[in-house]
Amino acid sequence: MSSRWLRPEVYPLFAATGVAVGICAFSLIRNITGNPEVRCTKENRAAGVLDNHAEGEKYKENFLRKYVRNKHPEIMPGINKFFTDPKY
Structure with missing residues (x-):
């Protein structure tokens, strides 16, 4: 079963999916840490x-x-x- 998914034809699909996940993770981390409108702590959310x-x-x-x-x-x-x- 595992050899069915690890064929060389599937590698570009894994690479494209990995790049997409990386871009999503970068965007998420950038917005959580740097966006002034996102407030993760309770004290910051209370500021309004x-x-x-x-x-x-x-x-x-x-x-x-x-x-x-x-x-x-x-x-x-x-x-x-x-x-x-x-x-x-």
Whole structure:
């Protein structure tokens, strides 16, 4: 029975599932630890609604967002430039 599931054809499925679980875990941990709207402790929940704009801005403007802000949205810029720029 175990050899039925451990065939080499199933490895990409395991890899895709592992990546999906990793992304979900990253998102969950990031939101629990860093999101200003998520409060896990009883003391923080008792505080009610806070107007904490600085903390929300810090959460929103993370490293990845700052890095890609001024980048042109291309997957392969070298190939795109080769096929679209008339100089080549």
